[in-house]
Amino acid sequence: MTNISSIASLSNITRSEGDPKVLRSGPSSRGVPDSLAKGLGWFSLGLGLTELLAPRSITRALGMEGKEALVRVYGAREIGSGILSLSVDKNLGLWSRVAGDGLDIATVLTALREDNPKRGNAVVALALLIGITAVDLMDAQASTARHSRSVGRKRSYRDRSGFPRGVQASRGAARDFKTPPDLRHAPPLASVSKRTSAA
Amino acid sequence: MRALVWHGKEDIRCDTVSDPEIEDGRDAIIKVTSCAICGSDLHLFHNFIPAMLPGDVMGHETMGEVVEAGRGLNGKVKKGDRVVVPFTIVCGECDQCKRGYFSVCQRSNRKKHLADKVFGHTTAGLFGYTHLTGGYPGGQAEYLRVPFADTTVQKVPEGIPDEKLLFLSDIFPTGWQAAVQADIQPTDTVAIWGCGPVGQMSIRSAILLGAEQVVAIDCLPERLEMAEAAGAITINFETENVVERLNELTGGEGPEKCIDCIGMESHVSPTMPDTVYDRAKQILLAESDRPHVLREMIYVCRPGGLISIPGVYGGLVDKIPMGAAMNKGLTFRMGQTHVQRWTADLLRRIEEEQIDPSFVITHEAPLDKGPEMYRTFRDKQDSCIKVVLKP
DSSP: EEOOOOHHHHHGGGGGGSOOOOOEEHHHHHHHHHHHHHHHHHHHHHHHHHHHHHHHHHHHHOOTOOOOOHHHHHHHHHHHHHHHHSSHHHHHHHHHHHHHHHHHHHHHHHHOTTTTTTHHHHHHHHHHHHHHHHHHHHHHHHHHHHTTSSSOOOOTTOOOOTTTOOOHHHHTTTTTTTOOOGOOSSSHHHHHHHHHHHH | OEEEEEEEETTTEEEEEEEOOOOSTTOOOEEEEEOOOOOOHHHHHOOOSSSSOOTTEEEOEEEEEEEEGGGGGGGOOOOOOOEOOHHHOSSSHHHHHHHGGGGSSSSOOOHHHHHHHHHHSSEEEEETSSSGGOOOSSEEEBEEETTTHHHEEEOOOOSSOOOHGGGGGGHHHHHHHHHHTTTOOOOOOOEOOOSSHHHHHHHHHHHHTTTTTEEESSOOHHHHHHHHHOOEEEEEETTOHHHHHHHHHTSSSOSSEEEEETTTTEEEEEEEEHHHHHOOOOOOTSOSOOOOOHHHHHHHHOOOOOEOOSSSSOOOOOOOOOHHHHHTTEEEEEEOHHHHHHHHHHHHHHHHOOOOOGGGOEEEEEEEEEEEHHHHHTGGGGOOOOOOEOO
16 A cells, blocks of 8 residues: 555545545556656656757767767657657557667767777766666566466357347347437338339 | 545556545435446546546446435435446436436536536536546445436346346447447348447347347457357458458448447557557647547448447547548437436346346456456456456
8 A cells, every 4th residue: 555646635626525535545557567668758758858959968978979960860769769658559669769779779889989089978878778778678578568468368258149048039139129219310221112112 | 445546547546535425415325336347447547538637536337235315315216225327427307318318418517617618518427437527436436426316326126136237337228329329220231340348239239129230340359259149240350351341241332330339549550551640649649539440430331321439539530531421421320328218128128138238247356456457458368358346
């Protein structure tokens, strides 16, 4: 049991006196991989916005001047991954983050050249990227496994007609029902045909 | 008491909450004996329908026993009564209720000002279904306060198990109304998109009402199997072309009646590019609903035919082929279910064993397993089609 969240508590002002109000909160349907995906999603959005809005400070820090356009493209990609990771299609978002991590690593590797005065920063960035890739990969795998349709048994429902008298006997069994006038539609084909032949 | 409470997107918890209390003379308190998770609860789970607040109690398929009755009920509903609680709260006195249009009751939405702003005019109050429809606490709980209890609940006899009666609260009347408003004729082909719980009830209703052929469309083998068990012809849209197959089954003329039991969250697949387009727009908040099924129905429906929509739509849809709909002269019927209009008749049909709605239950669990069951149901794991919870 956890304490009631402040938002749930605040929302009580919209409730009437006799409405139930949360006293103590229980375990969530959201598991650790889901919560982590949410965190990574927000991280993606933050990083993506930074890359999009301040690419020069990133390229300068890594000794990669002239690659600002590429950093902006990566920023847009990162925002896309973030939005997906925060959506119900979080698995797609997480795997797109893993793919993006690969691109980021490949790009930072180019900054490890001997003549780069910011090589030390590039090494730190690479170490961080490898760490975040490991987290992304673990979460993508865990979330995919958690939400996979293959979890549980495959069952057969061939015997579940819902008709205690059997299917054949049930066809038209409710013909005693008279459609209310407000729900009638086109006349049945049979009555139109009769009228046509009589004419 | 314990209740399943919405805390945010994909975040349902079994919380300890205060007990509901009588607020008005026409209120009753129900001790819940059974409740269910509905497909439309998943729209809230995904936060696709606006106006949920953290702390809202979920659930709109509930039955139980009256443990406290307000004085204004004058004995019409009394302590000890066994009742099914329809998801629509109805006053029974306004013009709409008198017409039988209970789901647009003019008086039961206590947050009418919100609905007036969003929908233009208010609709009925609903249990556990956002503050647009009153913000009433839902029935996935140990106790439920029922406003306007004398006109809202359906009394049910002892001796019939909960499992056979519970779905009078929503999915059975919803499937029934979907078929009834299609005005099914003995020569009709009725095509039904979606074989979830409402789809299964629509299939059985169409069979009972005497459709010549009922065609059920889905992609999940267990759901198609259940549809087939009731005598429906099935189409797996992942392996067959729906339009081609429906035309083939109707001599090239298309089905007379089409029923959308999917609503706003249609399946997304690269083989149906419009669904990917809709999903992308939905993620970017440029569209709230994914109307692939509507597009397909309008295209394949026979000219002069009818489209019945029990599936829930929440807001804005895009790229609806109105030109085809207009030129083909299609009739559209839709809406939340006027549950109270059908419950007495459907109860009789259950008692007469025309149908046993419990066929659809695939999972039963105690209330505190609710959060887990939401996930199982949403991820369609363990061949899950319908979950019943026991508080």
